[in-house]
Amino acid sequence: MATTSESQLTQGGNADPDSRSKQGEIFDLLSNHRRRYAVHYCKREGEPVTLGDLAEHVAAWELEKEVEEITSAERKRVYTSLQQTHLPTLERADIIEFDDRTIELTDEAAELDVYLDVVPSDSIPWALYYLGLTVVGAVVMGGLWLEVVPTETVPELGWATLVFALFAISAVVHVVQSRRMRLGEMERPP
Structure with a gap:
């Protein structure tokens, strides 16, 4: 599994070919919602799970129902798909x-979070947020340098502290939200 250090840029400006290949494989694995749901359920449980329990939960999430509302036909359809296709695929990738009848995550599964930056539909990506925050900070600092920002009521150090505090609070919120949005951390998969 590729780690951050393995995916550093090479002298030519392109990512290491082996790393790109591994990333592509991981993105392909995670592109299927049943595989993501399976990993999410296993992470959430934190111990080996049975195929029957996994199939029930995956079917419930797919159909947006409670586990108790799933029919045997709905459960069987997901069970068969997991058993014949998705779980063998995850096993070949050394994720499970x-x-x-029993599914257990491997140590490799812990590294999947690096590849998942879940952004809720009502949110903006953190990279864009930090870019906007940087623009605000640059405007404030530029205004201080050009002496157009009032320093009578708020001294220069106060403005700098305010900009720093905005970044610090944003970083804390970002870390908390990122940890909460990981596979296995919530009741329903992201």
């Missing part, structure tokens, strides 16, 4: 160990 699957022994016919």
Whole structure:
């Protein structure tokens, strides 16, 4: 599994080909919602799970129902798909160990969070947020340098502290939200 250090840019300005290949493989694995849901459920449980329980929860999330409302036909359709396609795919990628009825995450599964930056539909990406915050900070600092920002009521150090505080608070909120949005951290998968 590629780590951050493995995906550093090479002298030519392109990512390491092996790293790109591994990233592509991981993105392909996670592109299917049933595989993401399976990993989410296993992470949330924190111990080996049965295929039956996994199928019930995945079907419930897919159909936006409670587990108790899932019919046997809905459960069986997901069970078969997981058993024949998705779990063997995750096992070949060394994300899980699957022994016919029991699924357990491997150590490699912990590294998947690096590839998931879940952005809720009512939110903006953090990179864009920080860019906007940087623009605000640059305007304030530029205004101080050009002496157009009032320093009678708020001294220069106060403005600098305000900009720093905005970044610090944003970083704390970002860390908390990112941890909450990881696979396995919420009741329903992101």
